[in-house]
Amino acid sequence: MKRIALFASGSGSNAEKICAHIAKNPEMEITLVLTNNPEAGVIKRARKFGIPTIVFDKKSFYETQKIQQILKNEAIDFVVLAGFMMLIPESLVKQFPKRMVNIHPALLPKYGGKGMYGHFVHEAVKAAAEKESGITIHYVNEQYDEGDIVFQAKCSLSEKDDAIGIAQKVLELEHQHYPVVLQELVSQLPD
Secondary structure, eight states: OEEEEEEOOSOOHHHHHHHHHHTTOTTEEEEEEEESOTTOHHHHHHHHTTOOEEEOOHHHHHHSSHHHHHHHHTTOOEEEESSOOSOOOHHHHHHSTTOEEEEESSOTTTTOSTTOOHHHHHHHHHHTTOSEEEEEEEEOOSSTTOSOEEEEEEEEOOTTOOHHHHHHHHHHHHHHHHHHHHHHHHHTSOO
């Protein structure tokens, strides 16, 4: 069985969709949810699935090997970022080469990088009068949103779409595709 760790900082709607999807697959499991936010909604969502949660602080994430050791002790095969807002330390990236993915709420390489998350992305897309937006699932490297692209999906935009409307369209794509792409990637891992 492939063991997956999920990192999230916020409400956890993507995490919940992933947990529900993976729960139907006997070949893989979400073993652990990790968050840097003790108030994150993802904690409550993980509890619904009986998944243990670890809350950590910035210092332990960047100045120790605590998280890397937890993942090693749990025999984690794959790491998923679902609304996780911290840059991943190089040592953690190296621990999971091509075995750590993130989702970005735009069509990278546009609207990516430091500070481009959530409503900031959708407001930038609206300000540029883009005719489409979408999602990008990518491998994680040491930079924000610069890892190799695994998958993209698009949605059409109209002049009537404001940033909130764009966000809703993009979130639908996230919920539809992220769990499926993740399952596909994990199923391709060697035994």
